[in-house]
Amino acid sequence: MRKRILSGMQPTGELHLGNYLGALANWVRLQDEYDCFFCVVDQHAITVDHNARALPGLVFDMAVSYLAAGVDPERSTVFIQSAVPEHTELAWYLATVTQHGELSRMTQFKDKSDQQGEASAALFTYPVLMAADILIYKATHVPVGEDQTQHLELARNAAQRFNGRFQKGFFPLPQGLYSNTPRIMGLDGLRKMSKSLGNHISMLEEPKPLWKKLAGAYTDPQRTTVTEPGRPEVCNVYRMHTALTDAARLPVIAEQCRSAEWGCGHCKKELEASLNTALAPIRERAKELKANRALVDQILGDGASKARKVAQQTLREVRELMGIVGPR
Numbered sequence: 419m420r421k422r423i424l425s426g427m428q429p430t431g432e433l434h435l436g437n438y439l440g441a442l443a444n445w446v447r448l449q450d451e452y453d454c455f456f457c458v459v460d461q462h463a464i465t466v467d468h469n470a471r472a473l474p475g476l477v478f479d480m481a482v483s484y485l486a487a488g489v490d491p492e493r494s495t496v497f498i499q500s501a502v503p504e505h506t507e508l509a510w511y512l513a514t515v516t517q518h519g520e521l522s523r524m525t526q527f528k529d530k531s532d533q534q535g536e537a538s539a540a541l542f543t544y545p546v547l548m549a550a551d552i553l554i555y556k557a558t559h560v561p562v563g564e565d566q567t568q569h570l571e572l573a574r575n576a577a578q579r580f581n582g583r584f585q586k587g588f589f590p591l592p593q594g595l596y597s598n599t600p601r602i603m604g605l606d607g608l609r610k611m612s613k614s615l616g617n618h619i620s621m622l623e624e625p626k627p628l629w630k631k632l633a634g635a636y637t638d639p640q641r642t643t644v645t646e647p648g649r650p651e652v653c654n655v656y657r658m659h660t661a662l663t664d665a666a667r668l669p670v671i672a673e674q675c676r677s678a679e680w681g682c683g684h685c686k687k688e689l690e691a692s693l694n695t696a697l698a699p700i701r702e703r704a705k706e707l708k709a710n711r712a713l714v715d716q717i718l719g720d721g722a723s724k725a726r727k728v729a730q731q732t733l734r735e736v737r738e739l740m741g742i743v744g745p746r
């Protein structure tokens with residue numbers, strides 16, 4: 419059986435460089451090897467307070483980001499989660515093989531509910547819907563960030579319990595695929611890159627603001643003057659080079675930094691070039707797609723129909739196995 423991937427991101431608006439390098443760039447590579455399903459998880463986005471008016475635009479922008487980054491609708495199935503209502507039905511069935519105690523141990527639930535006044539039941543069962551997203555396609559692999567390990571474990575447990583009760587080997591136990599790109603820190607160098615912290619470079623950043631941001635980016639805190647040798651191993655700008663610059667060039671950059679031949683400005687100029695090489699085609703495609711809404715809608719509609727065929731088949735089998743049958 420061909421290996422299959424499912425992954426999804428919440429529609430949070432435009433993605434930043436860390437999301438691109440850590441997640442999307444990885445999805446794009448995986449398309450060669452796997453049968454891929456990528457969705458925008460709008461139903462997960464409503465598990466915390468959300469702005470109903472803003473949501474459709476955020477979903478559209480996220481779909482544009484996937485496609486602009488190089489997710490190819492000819493090879494991968496790209497769709498909006500809510501366009502395949504089978505996910506939520508499967509989530510109900512999976513909830514019957516998920517333990518309450520398991521859900522109450524989810525650290526992401528604890529973190530998010532601490533930030534909310536009163537946590538919704540949907541936030542509590544969030545991981546069950548995520549398990550359904552994955553299992554409805556019988557996905558074998560799930561590219562995600564390390565922060566999703568616990569959710570994935572829950573999906574595996576649900577699959578295993580379902581298989582044990584109803585049919586051996588029915589659901590594959592999905593494996594996480596973690597990107598080996600180093601974690602990109604924010605431009606303040608202290609915390610993970612994040613849009614809400616405002617320390618990010620957008621995936622669609624235009625050249626001018628891009629350089630402005632890079633120019634102010636934090637490097638090696640010990641290097642207070644140009645004559646002082648730098649330490650590439652602790653420098654976030656160097657870390658970005660390792661993700662974006664030609665591997666053959668890296669030893670040169672590291673050496674010029676260590677020997678203080680170059681100041682940080684020089685190093686950043688090289689990074690600017692690498693970034694523009696990587697981002698220019700993405701910016702171009704995003705512009706074209708944003709100007710062609712009908713095309714994006716067409717892609718998402720086709721993706722949803724393809725996904726539904728697979729999802730409906732799994733659901734028929736699940737209902738049958740669980741004894742949910744009868745006239746309908």
Ligand code: TRP
Pocket residue numbers: 424425426427428459462547548551552560561562566569
């Ligand atoms: N919980 C994931 C996140 O916040 C998003 C998500 C929802 C997901 N369903 C998924 C990721 C299925 C992978 C597979 O990043």
